[in-house]
Amino acid sequence: MISPLTLRGMCRQHRLPSTSTLLSQATATRHLSASSPTSTSSSSDYIIIGAGSAGCVLTSRLASSNNTNSITLLEAGSSDRSFFNPLNFFLHMPTALAWPMSLKRYNWGFEVEPSETLGGRVISCPRGKVLGGSSSINGMVYVRGHSKDFDGWQELGADGWGYANVLPYFKRAENWNAGRGGEEGEGGISELESYYRGKDGPLHVKNGDNAASTPLFEAFIKAGGEAGYGIARDYNSQRQEGFGPMAMTIFHDGPLKGMRCSTSSAYLHPALEQYGDKITVNTGVLAKRILFDNVATSSTSMEKKARAVGVEYNDASGNTHQIMAEKEVIACTGSIQTPQLLQVSGIGDEEHLQSIGVETIFHNEHVGQNLQDHLELYFQQEVIPPISIAPVMSSRFQQLKLGLQWILTRTGLGATNHFESAAFVRSSSDKTYPDIQFHFLPVGVSYDGVTLAKSKSGHSMQIHIGTCRSKSRGYVKATSSNMVDPPKIQFNYMSNEEDWQDMKRGIEVARQTMRQPAMKDIAGEEIMPGKDADLDEYIRQHVESAYHPCGTCRMGRSPNENDKAVVDNEGRVFGVDGLRVADASVFPSITNGNLNAPVIMVAEKMADHILGRDPLPPVEFGKGCEPWSPPSLEVDREKEPLNP
Numbered sequence: 001m002i003s004p005l006t007l008r009g010m011c012r013q014h015r016l017p018s019t020s021t022l023l024s025q026a027t028a029t030r031h032l033s034a035s036s037p038t039s040t041s042s043s044s045d046y047i048i049i050g051a052g053s054a055g056c057v058l059t060s061r062l063a064s065s066n067n068t069n070s071i072t073l074l075e076a077g078s079s080d081r082s083f084f085n086p087l088n089f090f091l092h093m094p095t096a097l098a099w100p101m102s103l104k105r106y107n108w109g110f111e112v113e114p115s116e117t118l119g120g121r122v123i124s125c126p127r128g129k130v131l132g133g134s135s136s137i138n139g140m141v142y143v144r145g146h147s148k149d150f151d152g153w154q155e156l157g158a159d160g161w162g163y164a165n166v167l168p169y170f171k172r173a174e175n176w177n178a179g180r181g182g183e184e185g186e187g188g189i190s191e192l193e194s195y196y197r198g199k200d201g202p203l204h205v206k207n208g209d210n211a212a213s214t215p216l217f218e219a220f221i222k223a224g225g226e227a228g229y230g231i232a233r234d235y236n237s238q239r240q241e242g243f244g245p246m247a248m249t250i251f252h253d254g255p256l257k258g259m260r261c262s263t264s265s266a267y268l269h270p271a272l273e274q275y276g277d278k279i280t281v282n283t284g285v286l287a288k289r290i291l292f293d294n295v296a297t298s299s300t301s302m303e304k305k306a307r308a309v310g311v312e313y314n315d316a317s318g319n320t321h322q323i324m325a326e327k328e329v330i331a332c333t334g335s336i337q338t339p340q341l342l343q344v345s346g347i348g349d350e351e352h353l354q355s356i357g358v359e360t361i362f363h364n365e366h367v368g369q370n371l372q373d374h375l376e377l378y379f380q381q382e383v384i385p386p387i388s389i390a391p392v393m394s395s396r397f398q399q400l401k402l403g404l405q406w407i408l409t410r411t412g413l414g415a416t417n418h419f420e421s422a423a424f425v426r427s428s429s430d431k432t433y434p435d436i437q438f439h440f441l442p443v444g445v446s447y448d449g450v451t452l453a454k455s456k457s458g459h460s461m462q463i464h465i466g467t468c469r470s471k472s473r474g475y476v477k478a479t480s481s482n483m484v485d486p487p488k489i490q491f492n493y494m495s496n497e498e499d500w501q502d503m504k505r506g507i508e509v510a511r512q513t514m515r516q517p518a519m520k521d522i523a524g525e526e527i528m529p530g531k532d533a534d535l536d537e538y539i540r541q542h543v544e545s546a547y548h549p550c551g552t553c554r555m556g557r558s559p560n561e562n563d564k565a566v567v568d569n570e571g572r573v574f575g576v577d578g579l580r581v582a583d584a585s586v587f588p589s590i591t592n593g594n595l596n597a598p599v600i601m602v603a604e605k606m607a608d609h610i611l612g613r614d615p616l617p618p619v620e621f622g623k624g625c626e627p628w629s630p631p632s633l634e635v636d637r638e639k640e641p642l643n644p
Contacts, residue, residue: 043324044072044280046610047311048332049287049341051075052133053596054583054603055332056263057173060202060271061607063278071279072323073268074313076286077129078105080136080264091136092259093406094250095414098449100137106130107137110336112545113490123545125489127334131283132264134334135249135596138547140260140417141439142205142247143593144170144236144601146424147627148433156588157556157563160615161605163627167196168616169604170236170597174198177252178234179207195625196237202266203600205236206252207245208420211412214387216442216461217421219518221245226516227509228637229425239628240592241434246422249596250415258410263600284316288483290329290345290579291322295361306361308579328578328610330571332603335585336476339368339552340487342566342581343478347573358481362575366564370554371474372590373491374437374546376466377503377539379510380444382524383459389413389443390459393452418442423513424468424592426636427505433629436506437593439464444527447544453527460527463513465506466546468592471496476552494543503543504535515643548595553585570609582606 046062048055051073059073080091087105090096100106110125128134147163154162176197210217224243225231232242249261256265272279291310310324331338342348346361348368353360383390392398392413406414418441424434444453444460453460474491494500507529514523529538556565559574567573571580584599591598608615621627630638 042072043310043326044070045325045327046071046330047323047325047328048073048330049311050133050331050333050337050583051077051131051264051268051281051283052128052332052334052583053135053263053599054133054606055330056132056135056266056268057600057603058330058332058582058607058610059279059281060267061604062610063271063275065611069278069327073279073281074285074287074311074323075131075281075283077131077133077283079283080131080262081269091130091132091262092256092265093403093414094140094248094258094260094417095402095406097137097139097417098447100130101126102448108336110486110489113488115491115493117492117494117540118543119540121541123491123493125336125545125549126547127336130264131268131281132262134547135262135600136260136264138596139419139439139594140248140250141419141594142236142249142597143437144597145591145593146240146433149589149591153555153588157565157569158588159557159569161555161569162618164618164620165615166601166605167619169601171196171198172201172616173203173600173604174201175204175252177204177206179209179252192625193234193237195619195621197234202270203249203263204251204253204261204266205247205249207247208416208418209411210420211416212389212392212442214389214442216383216387216522217245217440219522220421220440220461220513222518223513223516224423224425226518226643227512227641228639229423229509230638232424235422235424235593236597238625240424241426241628241630243423243438244421246419246439248417248419250417258406258415285313285321286483287333287341288312288314288320288344290331290341291324292346292361292576295346295359305575305577307577325578328580330580330582330610332581332583334583335371335549335552335587336487336489337483338581338583338585339476339566340478341483342367342553342573344481344483347575348478352477356478356480358478364559364566364575366554366559367566368476368478368487368552369473370551370564370588371476371489371491371549372470372472372551372587373474373493374466374468374548374590375470375493375499375503375543376437376439376464376546377543378444378528379463379465379507380453380527381461381463381514382455382457382527383461383522384457384524385522386457386459387442387522388459388461389418390452393443393445393449425509426630427467427502427509429634429636431636432633434592435468435502436509437466437468438506438510439466455524455527457524461523463510464546465503465510467499467502467506469590470494470499470502472499473551491545491549494539500536500539503539507535512641512644515641517642546594548584548590550584550587550590550595553581554588555586556588571606580606580610
């Protein structure tokens, strides 16, 4: 990761010429005109609110269908390819991942309510505000989740969303290149991988290239195997459980090689080039509310339904406009703003809507509920030999050098997110599949890339320890009828006792990994939390969000008390017609690992539902190719560790 201070220097030295060279395929977004304070701008077949991870996918898929559908995409943020803003350059540089998240231009920067269980701490909740949404500012980690996550969705009422059903959509989205640590057969993909991985999709996914030439990545993986947890060379394939390489969404070939592969770059801009006559992208506009006709106030009946017919929005100057939908309105504003938008539009708990002065169109108390997230904390260890990337992180000259290499060749340390090894493990024998995730970094550093871990040797390594399936649940509530006002966000972090036990168990797994033979001449003193630390207090003071909110417009069979759903299994909002949701808010439960991959999958599948197409056929696994299960659930690992 390059520090923001160095990036500012690079930005001054490499302005528009480098940006325009690297982004030679950039397409100017088209804007709707807005000349009067209040106007009806136009109409489209589909209005998509939010050009984030899901919105870009849907725009591309709806436009590429064999019909004349017109699509208007509304985005509150700016373009990611404006030549008039040199900061956009760093959206596309993988190692600069900390930079865009630190800027209000690209990040909504929500804050959650103080967490009593965390001593009143206020945890940040960044969300992308730019074309590509959070896929333009995230860590570029690609994790689909575990097969049991999606089978669990089906058990919770999301019919047709089991693993065999969703796997074809993961494959359709993906352009996979195994790279380091992978096992490819003739033609670039092995027989086993052919069941699981895609080669022809728009989303580039790859393993890291170890541009640092450090042995730390493989030492971490080997140590995990020695600790008894097994090796998973591709956690997105048959087996998630174990230690192995970590995949990232970075272009691995073509004119954008070495750049961040956001959904804007993978889906939206190519769609604008090919189907520009069907698509209008309107940036810098904030949706105020969804417009309905046939409104029967305070109705809980689904017989006579109001219909979504358009969207009212404000432009950057504060002028109000309306655009009408000939077919459907699709909300893709994410798990924080989608429930807020539904609530200010009249869909939600009637008592809450009355309190903010909104007329009820359909009462559904589950809108905004079921909020979930992943938490993580840093585990830092001294590295004895000089094999970490700390010297690069601490040297402005070295950072400028790697930046220049990336600008000229798009290779080297500038072309990685540095998360090149990972692990998924079970915290105890009563877990049927992994509930702990590790991201490994070859340096101990704060997420903003500024503060390096202190050690005697000057070198360090870091594990991000995260729990995957917390039982804590929260909510999102609009605080007024105005979308400009941030909603009330309460995750209720660490409110379940099991959360504490799982996190402490994750720390013990990390410590055990550091005790294995592969780390004998590498691992020095534990830096954080420290061998004598009070783990409960360390967790309370240092745990942070992994930035994976989801679940606030849960998908299911009905909005009754048993299912608690907001949308049906095709994304249609209960109680109204003409309105769908397609983003992380529809997740019935959080998935194992980072959420960008399953969000893209949801958008791919929802596109078929919106177009009235039959879903892709579910995968039928051949013998020996079924999703992997541990040989025994009586223990939490494959074998006893070499060093307990």
